[in-house]
Amino acid sequence: MSGGFWVVAVPVLVWVGVLAYLIMLDRKVSVLETRAEVDDR
Amino acid sequence: MPRLFWIAIKTLAAVLPILTAWGALAYVKPAEGFLFPDGARIVLFHVPCAWIACLAYVVAAVYAITALRRMHSGAAEGWMHADRGCAAAMELGLLFSALTTVTGSIFSRLQWGAFWSWDPRQTSILVIMFLFAAYLVLRGAVADRQTKARLSSGYAILAVVPGLFLIWVLPRIVPTLHGGANQAVIGGGLDAQYRLVLYGFGLPGLVCVYVWLQHLRMRLMKLEDAYFL
Amino acid sequence: MAASPVRQALVVCRKDLLAEFRERTSINAVLLFAVTSVVVVGFGLTGLSLRADAAVPLLWIVLFFAAFSGLAHVFTEEEDAATSEALRMAASPEAVFWGKLLYNLGLLAVTAGIVVPLFLGAVDLSVPQPLRFAAVVGAGTAALASAATVVGAIVARARARGALFGALGFPVVLPLIMIAVVATRRAVGQDPTEWIWLRDVGGLIAYAAAMLAASVLVFPVIWESQ
Numbered sequence: 001m002s003g004g005f006w007v008v009a010v011p012v013l014v015w016v017g018v019l020a021y022l023i024m025l026d027r028k029v030s031v032l033e034t035r036a037e038v039d040d041r
Numbered sequence: 042m043p044r045l046f047w048i049a050i051k052t053l054a055a056v057l058p059i060l061t062a063w064g065a066l067a068y069v070k071p072a073e074g075f076l077f078p079d080g081a082r083i084v085l086f087h088v089p090c091a092w093i094a095c096l097a098y099v100v101a102a103v104y105a106i107t108a109l110r111r112m113h114s115g116a117a118e119g120w121m122h123a124d125r126g127c128a129a130a131m132e133l134g135l136l137f138s139a140l141t142t143v144t145g146s147i148f149s150r151l152q153w154g155a156f157w158s159w160d161p162r163q164t165s166i167l168v169i170m171f172l173f174a175a176y177l178v179l180r181g182a183v184a185d186r187q188t189k190a191r192l193s194s195g196y197a198i199l200a201v202v203p204g205l206f207l208i209w210v211l212p213r214i215v216p217t218l219h220g221g222a223n224q225a226v227i228g229g230g231l232d233a234q235y236r237l238v239l240y241g242f243g244l245p246g247l248v249c250v251y252v253w254l255q256h257l258r259m260r261l262m263k264l265e266d267a268y269f270l
Numbered sequence: 271m272a273a274s275p276v277r278q279a280l281v282v283c284r285k286d287l288l289a290e291f292r293e294r295t296s297i298n299a300v301l302l303f304a305v306t307s308v309v310v311v312g313f314g315l316t317g318l319s320l321r322a323d324a325a326v327p328l329l330w331i332v333l334f335f336a337a338f339s340g341l342a343h344v345f346t347e348e349e350d351a352a353t354s355e356a357l358r359m360a361a362s363p364e365a366v367f368w369g370k371l372l373y374n375l376g377l378l379a380v381t382a383g384i385v386v387p388l389f390l391g392a393v394d395l396s397v398p399q400p401l402r403f404a405a406v407v408g409a410g411t412a413a414l415a416s417a418a419t420v421v422g423a424i425v426a427r428a429r430a431r432g433a434l435f436g437a438l439g440f441p442v443v444l445p446l447i448m449i450a451v452v453a454t455r456r457a458v459g460q461d462p463t464e465w466i467w468l469r470d471v472g473g474l475i476a477y478a479a480a481m482l483a484a485s486v487l488v489f490p491v492i493w494e495s496q
Binding site for chain 2: 023
């Protein structure tokens, strides 16, 4: 397919960006959850 | 769910879509029998999105039934978890049905010359999107937490009737542009390469992404409920 | 609650009928809305002669909006007058549902009875097979009323009811309208052999039955106060 490398690289990079965001969210939620647990005790 | 399970899900969710992109855009040969053989690759994104939208709806319906039963039997708080599950699934269903509509209309433009042609199958996915959206709008219109759960779970169950009709019955009773495509995917008419990318990378990858997103959203809602109630 | 559910349902329906008879607000509003819609359609089509094919969807649009603007009253009035709680104590949820449904069926039937002939006149649509046409419109109207009743019950306890009612009702009812439009086209069509009773009217009845089954399951929990 014409444009070869970039045709694959662009969607992959977009996805990596989304992933990074997801991982960040996941960690923030974990932090809040542990804090909530501590508050509960 | 054990930690290992989540590590596996998240890893797969990270990796498989990358493999899908590579598979769809570099690995598979351009499709024969299509007007735009290269454009047909988008089908490898379109089909998983559609299936995940349906999966999301099934998950939502199951959570809705659970929530209604728990409320009806007077369980103290058990319904809240189920209600959160239903809401999260509906949100994700909206996301994936929107993606399905967009990828579908891109393909439609390439293959049949128009982004939208009011084909019954196209209209179905649009209406399903409206069902998801209507559920979320209903939730927003109710202030009391339990009433919100009651009404939205009720609506989610009601929506099974049009949902089932649009997904299962309609394509079988009305001729649609989509018909040939259904046969190709489900009837085994797909080339081996496409099958590998679709069933090996695309579908499992998106399922893992969905599971992760669903769980994350539910955790976030739980914190919201704890904070605001 | 000594009375049988059927009797309770009839009493609920009768209560609404009597209340309506005294002030006639609902029926007036629904009728006015529907007749106005027909006038707008008719006026918009002045000078154009519309094929039967094209006029039929307009009829169902008018009926949809008549149902999904007017049929929530049975529940919203109870909420606004704060009589819902009393009704919960006086009758079982099943009785309330069937009673309200019966009332809405009657209301929409009367509306359709007036509006459909007006529509036929306004768009100059001829009906060679009145029995088939009546059957399709009747079945479709009944199905619309059923959907509107349960969605009305949901919307009565929410805010922004007016727009919400239509927004919630539309996706639920769209397949029904799709079937009804196709079936009505066949009913007024030139080719009488295209019509199949089981498929055209049967399909509508089946959809209505499925909606009712879901409504019966869902209504008691929607209706319960906390």
